[in-house]
Amino acid sequence: MLSLSYDDAGxxxxxxxxxxxxxxxxxxxxxxxxxxxxxxxxxxxxxxxSDAQVTSYKAPRRRVGYQxxxxxxxxxxxxxxLHYSPNYFDAGAPTLYADLDGAIRPAPQWxxxxxxxxxxxxxxxxxxxxxxxxxxxxxxxxxxxxRAEVSLTWSTTGPVTRRPxxxxxxxxxxxxxxxYFF
Amino acid sequence: MTGLCRSLILGLALWLGAAACxxxxxxxxxxxxxxxxxxxxxxxxxxxxxxxxxxxxxxDGLGHSGRLRIxxxxxxxxxxxxxxxxxMPVVGVxxxxxxxxxxxxxxxxxxxxxxxRRVESAEAINIYQARSAPAAATHNxxxxxxxxxxxxWRLADLHQVATGRNVRVAxxxxxxxxxxxxxxxxxxxxxxxxxxxxxAPEQHGTGVAGVIAAVADNRQGIVGxxxxxxxxxxxxxxxxxxxxxxxxxxxxxxxxxAKALEFAxxxxxxxxxxxxxxxxxxLLGRLLDAAVARGATIVSAFxxxxxxxxxxxxxxxxVAVADEQxxxxxGGVYVAPGRNVPTTQTGGRWYLVxxxxxxxxxxxxxFALLRERSPTARGAAALVGARPAGGxxxxxxxxxxxxxxxxxxxxxxxxAPTALANVALSRAGGPGPGLPGLRAxxx
Numbered sequence: 001m002l003s004l005s006y007d008d009a010g011x012x013x014x015x016x017x018x019x020x021x022x023x024x025x026x027x028x029x030x031x032x033x034x035x036x037x038x039x040x041x042x043x044x045x046x047x048x049x050s051d052a053q054v055t056s057y058k059a060p061r062r063r064v065g066y067q068x069x070x071x072x073x074x075x076x077x078x079x080x081x082l083h084y085s086p087n088y089f090d091a092g093a094p095t096l097y098a099d100l101d102g103a104i105r106p107a108p109q110w111x112x113x114x115x116x117x118x119x120x121x122x123x124x125x126x127x128x129x130x131x132x133x134x135x136x137x138x139x140x141x142x143x144x145x146x147r148a149e150v151s152l153t154w155s156t157t158g159p160v161t162r163r164p165x166x167x168x169x170x171x172x173x174x175x176x177x178x179x180y181f182f
Numbered sequence: 183m184t185g186l187c188r189s190l191i192l193g194l195a196l197w198l199g200a201a202a203c204x205x206x207x208x209x210x211x212x213x214x215x216x217x218x219x220x221x222x223x224x225x226x227x228x229x230x231x232x233x234x235x236x237x238x239x240x241x242d243g244l245g246h247s248g249r250l251r252i253x254x255x256x257x258x259x260x261x262x263x264x265x266x267x268x269x270m271p272v273v274g275v276x277x278x279x280x281x282x283x284x285x286x287x288x289x290x291x292x293x294x295x296x297x298x299r300r301v302e303s304a305e306a307i308n309i310y311q312a313r314s315a316p317a318a319a320t321h322n323x324x325x326x327x328x329x330x331x332x333x334x335w336r337l338a339d340l341h342q343v344a345t346g347r348n349v350r351v352a353x354x355x356x357x358x359x360x361x362x363x364x365x366x367x368x369x370x371x372x373x374x375x376x377x378x379x380x381x382a383p384e385q386h387g388t389g390v391a392g393v394i395a396a397v398a399d400n401r402q403g404i405v406g407x408x409x410x411x412x413x414x415x416x417x418x419x420x421x422x423x424x425x426x427x428x429x430x431x432x433x434x435x436x437x438x439x440a441k442a443l444e445f446a447x448x449x450x451x452x453x454x455x456x457x458x459x460x461x462x463x464x465l466l467g468r469l470l471d472a473a474v475a476r477g478a479t480i481v482s483a484f485x486x487x488x489x490x491x492x493x494x495x496x497x498x499x500x501v502a503v504a505d506e507q508x509x510x511x512x513g514g515v516y517v518a519p520g521r522n523v524p525t526t527q528t529g530g531r532w533y534l535v536x537x538x539x540x541x542x543x544x545x546x547x548x549f550a551l552l553r554e555r556s557p558t559a560r561g562a563a564a565l566v567g568a569r570p571a572g573g574x575x576x577x578x579x580x581x582x583x584x585x586x587x588x589x590x591x592x593x594x595x596x597x598a599p600t601a602l603a604n605v606a607l608s609r610a611g612g613p614g615p616g617l618p619g620l621r622a623x624x625x
Contacts, residue, residue, distance in 0.1 A: 003233050005244055007226040017233030029232035037227055037274070041475040044227035052232070074228050076239035076271065076448065081230060101236030113235045140235070147250070149243045153235070181247030 011036045013048075027054040035074065043075040050083075064089050068097075078102050093124030114139040115155075134158065149179045217282045218265065219292055220437060220465060221256060222275040222302045223249045239271035239448070246276070252300050253278040260291055268437075270444045272476075273468040275302055279437060303464060310439065310460030312355065312386045312419060312432035313483035314537035326405050330519035331544055335577035337405060341398065343581055346408025346550030352451035353391050353546075354442045355458070356432050358415040359383030359528040364396040364403040365413075371449070372415040375441040379420035383528045386421065386432040389535050390457050392526030393543035394550070403532045404524050407547025410554075414451055418442035419458065436463045443469040447476060452553050454478050455546035456500075457539030459485035459492030467497055474499040479553070479560045481546045483538035484508060484515050491515060501549075501562045505541040507573070516567055517574040518544040548577055556584040 005015030014032040021027075033048020053065035066088045072081030079101040088095035099117035106112060117136045140153030157171040225241055234242055250267065257264040262280040269276045282288045288306055295304040331337045360369045361383075369391065374381070391413055398409035418441065419434035439456075446454050447469065454473060459482070470480055482495040484504040490496035491508065495515075505520025520541030527533045545565075552559040566580040567573040 001233055003231075003244060005231060005248075007245060007248075009224055011226070013226065013229060015231060017231075019233065031230065031232050033229060035227045035229040039475070040472055041477075044229070046227075046229045048230055050230075050232060070230055072230065079228065079236050103236050103238030105238065105240060111237065111240075113237075115235065138235075142235075144243055144246075147243075147247055151235075179243060181243045 023057060025054050025056045027052065029053075033070070043073040046070070046072045046074050046079075046081065066090075066095075077104055088119075088121070091121065091124060094122045096120055096122055109144045111142045111144065112140075113142065147181045149181075151175075151177045151179075153177065216307075217284065217286075217288055218307050218437070219262070219280050219282060219288050219295070219304060220307060220440075221253065221278045221280055221295055221304045222465065223252060223278060223300065224302045225249070225269055225271055225274050225276045227274070240269045241271070241276075249276050249278075253280075256280075256295065256298065256300065260294060261286070262291065268441055268444075270440065270465075270469070272444055272447045272472045273465070275465075275468075277437070277440065277465070279307075305436075305464055308436040308461050308463050310419070310434040310436070310458045312434070312458050312537075312539050313485055313542075314386060314389070314432070314457070314535055314539040328524050329404055330521065330523060331407060331577075332405075334519055335407070335544070335548075335575075337407065340407075340551060340577060340581055341405075341409070343585055344408075344551040344554045345398070346395065346406075346411035346547065347554050349408065349411045349453065349550040349553045350414060350449075350451050351394055351408065351411045351453040351455060351546055351550050352414040352416055352442075352446035352449075353387060353394065353455050354416045354418050354439060354446065355387035355390050355455070356384035356419040356421050357382065357387055357417045358391045358413070359388040359526070360415065361530070362388060362392070362526045362528065363530055364400070364406075364526045364532070365391055366397065368395045368397060368406075368409075368411075369413040369415045372417070373442070373445055374417045375438040375445075376417055376420050384419075384421040384432070385528055386419065386457070386539065387415065387417065388528050389525040389533075390455060390539060390543045391415065392532075393523060393540050394455065394547040396526055403526060407544055408550035408554075411453075411547070411550040414446060414449065416442040416445060432458075434458055434460075436460075436466055439463075440465050440469055443473065447473045447478065450476075451478055453546050453549045454480050455543055456480065456482040456494055457542045459483055459488055459495060459538075461488075462493040462496070466494060470494055470497050470500060474561075477560060479546075479549045481542050481549065483542040485538065499561065501545060501565070503538060503542040503545045505536065505538045514562065514571050516545065516562070516565055516572055517541065518548075520544070545575065548575070548580065551581055552584045555581070559584045 001019045003017045007013045012034050016030045018028045029050055029052040031048055031050035035044050035046045037044045048070050050068045053063050055063050066085045068083045068085045070081050070083040081099050083097040085095045097119045101115045103111055103113040115138045120133045136157045138153055138155035140151055142149050142151035153175045155173050228237060228241060253264055257280050262282055265281050266279040282291050292304045295301050326332055358369055394406050395408050395411045395413050396404045396406035398405045418438040419432050422431040473480055480500045482500050484495045484502045485492035486508045491502055494500050495502035502515045503518050504515050507517055508515050518541040520538055521536050523535050523540045524532055525535055552564055566576045566583060
């Protein structure tokens with residue numbers, strides 16, 4: 001993953017994130033927004049727009065993705081955003097995604113974080129017996145160094161699905177990550 | 183939801199044994215501060231970032247890396263050495279400490295840096311001094327009755343109404359002796375923002391902490407003004423090995439004070455005690471504004487030898503406290519007990535102290551009592567002084583006004599109600615017989 005970001009002194013910001021999964025897909029997200037503290041001691045209002053595209057190596061000519069408008073409140077230890085997508089992954093219906101993030105620093109170089117997200121379509125068909133809402137949850141710990149960070153993250157999504165042959169498709173993941181900041 | 187989130191996160195931390203991990207030193211070099219400069223770069227509010235987890239107010243590594251690169255570039259361009267950096271999200275800046283080479287004027291470097299559009303501001307590191315006089319003689323009589331507040335503030339009666347239970351009081355001072363029997367269990371968090379001056383407990387911080395929150399009814403030493411308050415011992419000052427003839431011999435600098443203030447604000451200190459004074463400082467001023475905006479009460483020692491009573495006492499929103507009436511032109515200054523005050527000393531002893539430092543500590547304790555009963559009692563307006571906005575504090579009337587006349591009554595030791603108390607008493611139905619002072623209403 002490669003990320004670039006720019007923060008302007010006036011509160012405008014922008015960035016992009018490029019993710020490559022060898023043998024699977026290449027995705028990129030561009031975003032731009034504006035953030036401003038509402039009061040000296042209060043949370044910041046965060047508004048922006050993003051565009052995400054995924055290209056499969058197996059079908060390089062086919063790209064899927066979505067555009068989003070987002071708005072949220074960002075505090076010192078908690079952040080809440082609502083994301084609206086008019087056509088999420090070409091599903092033909094708009095979606096709303098809400099996410100709540102938390103982060104605390106038990107020690108200067110340590111960060112504990114957690115994320116809870118819920119996605120719901122706003123209209124469109126729903127298959128019988130299936131739930132239209134989906135959620136994702138992750139939590140982890142990160143240790144920062146001068147120009148690097150190592151993190152351990154556990155994440156899961158739901159509801160749990162089963163293949164036609166009845167095998168449970170478990171989405172739990174534990175990831176060990178390392179980042180270097182240029 | 184915040185509690186749930188914190189519990190979730192903290193549970194994971196325990197699982198990972200993060201608590202056992204070595205905590206990186208928070209201390210920064212503080213020697214040779216005369217050649218050091220604080221260069222403030224803007225720390226933007228955290229916001230949505232694709233592909234990265236939320237980092238909280240301290241920002242993500244990518245942003246920090248960018249600011250570090252800018253700081254390194256600035257240091258190189260100005261011939262400075264980058265010494266340290268410290269994010270201060272409560273005022274939206276990251277502070278980079280740079281050292282000017284010997285023979286170069288830090289003031290000129292500051293002026294030059296301030297013209298660079300990448301720099302939010304730049305300033306010198308100022309020196310502050312704790313406001314206490316040398317201990318008077320060698321009295322070491324640890325009796326509650328010897329405490330000036332026992333009589334002047336009717337401390338035992340105040341404690342029938344409030345003890346400062348669970349109010350978080352940040353003591354930004356020299357190192358507190360947390361093993362002192364009268365302070366055992368009173369300090370729930372300690373941090374050291376000073377290096378190069380040893381780690382041993384020190385007199386001034388230990389004495390100030392004792393005045394605020396020494397344990398009550400333990401058959402030892404003294405009683406703190408708010409014995410159930412929870413102290414944050416934030417070391418931003420250090421004790422000189424050979425104190426000068428006059429003054430306390432305890433110094434602080436604006437960098438260590440800024441770090442300690444930032445920590446106190448970020449960790450929701452309700453009362454912040456600053457028993458020290460020095461020159462005005464822009465960064466400290468911004469941090470004080472942020473603290474007040476977040477609802478903290480700031481109490482500082484008044485220094486009659488400095489213009490305006492010294493900083494931070496002179497700063498708007500800060501409660502300025504002296505141990506004696508500073509003069510008719512010193513408006514807004516409150517007076518509290520600060521002469522011949524018995525308090526905790528390092529090494530498990532007690533001694534007598536003097537100075538505005540300890541007067542300020544009394545008022546910090548009083549605010550802890552107030553905030554236990556009335557969380558909105560935050561600023562100087564909550565105090566009842568001998569004159570409008572200042573003068574000797576009537577602790578009894580102050581607490582009475584905060585809790586309301588239905589809960590207690592207040593009178594002079596001889597039983598004669600004060601003028602203010604008269605009003606309260608008439609609303610409460612009059613004092614009970616025979617017990618002077620402040621009483622809990624047992625209805």
